[in-house]
Amino acid sequence: MTRSRRGAPAAFVMPFYSASGAPQDQDLLRLAVASALHQTDDDVRLVIVDDASPDPRSTLWLEELSASDPRIHVVRQPDNRGPGYCRNIGVRWAEKLGADIVCFLDSDDEAHPSRVEVARRLMTEAGAEVVYSTFVVVDAYGAAIPVADIVSGVRIILSDLDSRPLSGKDIWIELAVERDNLTIPSSLSVTTRLAQAIPFPEDARFHEDMHTWLRYSASGAEVFFTPATPSRYRILTADRGSSSRERAGGIDAFNRLRANVISGGLREAIDMGIRRGVIENSDGMEILARYFLNVAGMIRREGSDTVASELVSRAYDLLPKQVFNQLRARYQA
DSSP: OBOOTTSOOEEEEEEEOOSSOOHHHHHHHHHHHHHHHSOSBOOEEEEEEEOOOSSHHHHHHHHHHHHHOTTEEEEEOSSOOOHHHHHHHHHHHHHHTTOSEEEEOOTTOBOOTTHHHHHHHHHHHSOOSEEEOOEEEEOTTSOBOOGGGSOHHHHHHHHHHHHOOOOBSOTHHHHHHHOSOSOOGGGEEEEHHHHHHSOOOTTOSSSHHHHHHHHHHHTTOOEEEOTTOOEEEEOOSTTSSOTHHHHHTSHHHHHHHHHHHHHHHHHHHHHHHHHTTSSOHHHHHHHHHHHHHHHHHHHHHTTOHHHHHHHHHHHHTTSOHHHHHHHHHHHTO
């Protein structure tokens, strides 16, 4: 085991919600908690934010966990507000606990045992403010899911992480106009300072992660990718896709929310980039239009033609016709 050379702990921030108190929820929570606490750098804390789980059994699980290890802190929310809101609560608790690094981890995923050690080294020695990794997709029992059986959106992210991961300053533009996402929350660590300065959008229950990753980068933060600490990302649904699609009301509703939430984050990122002198005012509309065309091309391949056409129309309204036609052909939107 190693400890922080600077004397400040790292804090895992874990949103939690169990609708039914099912035994599977408890089993997955225990695995997630164990992965956070059993780190090669053992100077860690864990903040679990319960998003008003209705079943009293989940309250007992969390009380038992809190009593089992003084490093575990449980915060119960009175109202269900979504994972982004819970992460913001957890970040504030991490600051109170003296943590200088926040590691996001969902309650059904698992952290790599060297995650804190590697993130701390990159932040200390290389000046990173955001450190992220790839992930392995597993089922309810921990078995790896073949890539061919995973929904296309997740496959795209894994392919990008394998062949062309982003690192450096101001990666937000390429992230918006060429990618699907940076990574999942359970594979991203950030300085507590940056996490406090740029919170998750609290009115969004889906896609709040990409909204935030764009703003992290647009603030000028140094972003580092490491392949050394892949997390384990658990998908439980039969179609090997995120349950978010079901909770959002189907794929069209999910993709419409995706475009609206992430474009909101991108607009904020554009404003930040203009203020910092990274881009000109005139660049912003093309970046936003290219985002719409990028997503339209991706979701059309998923069969979400109606929403894709809506996004193409939004891009059309932002660009001169000749530029629009050139970009639409490029993105196959």
